[in-house]
Amino acid sequence: MPSRRSFLSKAAMLASTSLIPSLKAFSKEELLTLAAYKPEKSALELATDEDYWWQIQQAYTVSPQIINLNNGGVSPSPMVVQNAVDRYNKLANEAPSYYMWRIMDQGREPLRENLAKYAGVSPEEIAINRNATEAIDTVIMGLPLQRGDEIVMTRYDYPNMLHAWRQRELRDGLKINYVELDLPAEDADLIVKKYVEQMTSRTKIVHITHIMNWNGQVIPAKRIADEAHKRGIEVLIDGAHSFAHLEYKIPDLGGDYYGTSLHKWLSAPIGSGMLWVKKEKISKIFPLIPNDKPNSDNIRKFENLGTRPFMIEQAIGQALNFQLAIGNARKEARLRFLKDYWAKEATKMPKIKMNTSLKPEFSGALAHFSVEGLEAGKMEGELFAKFKIHTSPTKWEKLDGVRVTPHVYTSLRDLDRLLDGVQHLTKL
Ligand SMILES: Cc1ncc(COP(=O)(O)O)c(C=O)c1O
Incomplete structure (x- = not known):
């Protein structure tokens, strides 16, 4: 643990640079400075530069009393985002219908353009909504089958999506063919083969979760999508856990439809999501909440x-500005470094089973582990009661353990404490 003196000297050193954030809310200029920070360093080199990440940590207002390692559930926003929500909220309350519908509403098109640019697609293919469930259910419920x-x-796949497809199965007489995956999986050829084996002449769509929420498994979406397209089958991608986490553009995944939470x-405000539909597919998807032109090819019909x-x-x-200031490659490298930092050490401990691949192509920030003889609830309860570490107890199919998800504001000190907690679990 760093001493108080070393912490203060580090703070003084950083305060002397122009990068120190004021009141934890970066200004536009500071974001630009951040983006241009140490260009000579590769993303991998910067992943271990604690001075740089210390500054990112200062942009958040997370509780020092709880170590939040369930960022996979939902993530906090940096101060700059929280401040914006407060400002817009205050403005809305001066005259809601005027400021929301006449003033703020004008911000939706520039936002659509910025999101589309970031995601590598046309703004005419992006709808802004409230979460991944709403985005993906729009496609599941709206597809004519x-x-x-x-x-x-x-x-x-994520329970909400399983529920949506099962409801359609029940109501419309569809049939779901399940791919039997064993997680963690480290053989991309085998994963692809298992998906292909379930495709038949009656298959209309393949549903792919790019990063599985349970254990952080990365699925080779593009390879599966290519196989589906060869057979005239469409592809729906759940990008809830990979958007702004792994470095890619939506078309790189080869899907026809894509939904994510923001x-x-x-780290966008809680209750924000995004749907992408390939332009030529928009007209055939009925909106979840109907409007006057359900067969229109205007993406705004989903809003x-x-x-x-x-x-x-x-x-x-x-x-989005905050994300761009860090940069996708840097963020992905840092998140994987944080996961490796604790997971590689934990794997060496007795009774620990890591249920996530530590190979970079199969995981990012999320990892799931179990302890011989302990079930998920007990593990999570002990970590919180004794160490005030908040994690996600995850029991699903063959997995029974705890999921740990750091974010860019997580410090190595937090992860050292997690390792103390994991060690404690091995002694129970
Ligand atoms: C893989 C996956 N898809 C979809 C969702 C749904 O996200 P939301 O609750 O934001 O709709 C989640 C949420 O954790 C998820 O992990």
Whole structure:
């Protein structure tokens, strides 16, 4: 543990640079300085530069009393984003229908353009909504399918999406063919083969979760999508855990439809999400909340949400700026470094089983582990009661343990404490 003196001298040293954030809310200039910081360093080199990440940590207002290692559930926003929500909220409350519908509403098109640019797609293919569930359910519930049509997915896909497809199975006589995956998986050829084996002449769509929430497994989405397309099958991608976490553009994954939350890895305000639909597919998807032109090819037909929190939507722009200032490659490298920092040490301890691959192509920030003889609830309860470490107890299919998810504000000190907690678990 660093001494108080070394902490103060580090703070003094950083205060003398122009990078120190004022009141934890970066100004535009500071974000630009951050983006240009140490260009000579590769993303991998910068991943271990604690001076740089210390400054990112200062942008957040997380509780020093609790070590939050469940950022996979939902992530906090940096101060710059929180401030924007507060400002827009105050403005909205001066005259809600005027400021929300006439003033703030004008911000949606520039936001759409910025999100589209970041995601590498056309703004005419991006709809802004409230979360990944809403984005992906729009496609699941809106796709015209006939009795007997088949869907390929796994039992490790996210429960909300399993529920949506099962509801359609029940209501419309569809059939789900499940891919039997064993997690963690480190053989990309085998993963692809297992998906392909479930595709038949009746399969209409393959549902792929790019990063599995349970254990952080990265699925080779593009290779599976290519196999599906060869057979005339469409592809829906759940990017809730990979957007603004791994470095890629949406078209790199080869899907036809893609949905994500923005309140996970982008650190946008809680209750923000995004849907992408390939331009030529928009007209055939019925919106989840109907408008007057359900067959239109205008992506905005998916945004007929009724009265909504404009302040949350508008502050997505600040989160995007913050993300761009760090840079995707740097962020991905740092997140993987944080995961490796604790997971590699934990793996050496007795009774520990790591249920996440530590190979970079199969995982990012999320990792799941179990302790021989302990079930998920006990592990999570002990970590919180004794160490005030908040994690996610994860029991699903063959997994039974705890999921740990750091974020860019997580310090190595936090992870050292986690390792103390893991050691404690091995002694129970
Ligand atoms: C893989 C995956 N998809 C979708 C979702 C749903 O996200 P939201 O609750 O923001 O709709 C989650 C949430 O954890 C997830 O992990």
